[in-house]
Amino acid sequence: MTKVRTGAITLRGTPTDLAGAELKVGDAAPDFNLQNNALENVTLKTFAGKTLLIAAVPSLDTPVCHAETKKFNEQAGTLANAQVLVVSTDLPFGQKRWCGSEGVENVVTLSAHRSNEFGESYGVLIAGGPFDQCLARAIFVVNGAGILTHVEYVKEVGQHPDYDAALAAARA
Numbered sequence: 001m002t003k004v005r006t007g008a009i010t011l012r013g014t015p016t017d018l019a020g021a022e023l024k025v026g027d028a029a030p031d032f033n034l035q036n037n038a039l040e041n042v043t044l045k046t047f048a049g050k051t052l053l054i055a056a057v058p059s060l061d062t063p064v065c066h067a068e069t070k071k072f073n074e075q076a077g078t079l080a081n082a083q084v085l086v087v088s089t090d091l092p093f094g095q096k097r098w099c100g101s102e103g104v105e106n107v108v109t110l111s112a113h114r115s116n117e118f119g120e121s122y123g124v125l126i127a128g129g130p131f132d133q134c135l136a137r138a139i140f141v142v143n144g145a146g147i148l149t150h151v152e153y154v155k156e157v158g159q160h161p162d163y164d165a166a167l168a169a170a171r172a
Contacts, residue, residue, distance in 0.1 A: 002120050004127050009136050011129060011157045018136055019116070020123035023151050029142040030121035034087060034110035037096035042110055044146065051082040052142040053170040055161070056124045058134040059090050060098045060109070064158055065137075069104060075167055076106035081144070082170050089113050089134050123153070137161060141169040 005022060007015035023030075029052075031044045044052075055072060057065040069086050076084045084107040088095070095109040112118040112135060119125025124136040139161045141150035150169030154161050 005123070008123075009126075009153065009155055009157060011126075011131055013156075014129065016129050016131070016136075016157070017127040018123055018153075019125040019127040020120035022123045022153065023140065023148055025148055025151055027148045027151075029140065029146050029148055032112075032118045032121065033115075034112055034118060035092050035114060036108060036110055037092040037099070039092055042108075044142075047083055047085075049081075049144045051079070051144055051170055052140075053079070053082060053084045053166060054122075054140040054142065055084065055086045055166075056119075056122060056135040056138045056140075057086060057088045058126075058131055058137065058157060059088055060086070060095060061090070064160060066102075068137075068160060068163075069107060069109075070102065071163055073104045073106045075163075079167070079170050083108060084170075085110055087112055087118060087135065089119075131157065139166045141166060 002019045005018045008018040072084045087110045092111045124138045126134050137154040139152045143149050
């Protein structure tokens with residue numbers, strides 16, 4: 001049974017549970033099997049040797065997720081040997097439509113709609129409430145060796161992550 005972290009975050013001030021263990025700097029990044037907007041399977045190994053900035057978000061169609069993805073899209077070109085991934089439970093078709101309409105070309109959007117594996121292994125699967133089965137807002141930076149060098153679980157779903165800290169970690 002998956003561990004549930006009771007009240008790990010808040011959603012509009014209401015304590016909300018997350019499924020999965022909380023990851024920490026120094027942990028090996030868990031593998032994942034997600035779908036890109038070409039409906040291809042993508043795993044951690046797809047990006048072997050690259051630094052990854054992984055942004056987990058509830059949905060690209062919400063104001064903070066929208067702004068966050070646009071911000072990382074703007075900064076992605078300044079990251080040497082790094083790739084920005086934005087993961088949500090939005091369907092790949094919706095992600096592709098959103099990226100096209102917003103001119104987002106520098107990040108890779110990935111969908112976790114087919115299973116809870118990513119959400120549970122990264123400790124970001126919302127368990128209960130109005131966002132049940134969506135992903136909580138979090139940032140993970142993974143170095144080329146597959147080790148987490150930065151982890152931020154944003155405490156309130158409607159707040160922005162610490163962009164400067166995440167980008168600094170991805171540049172290091």
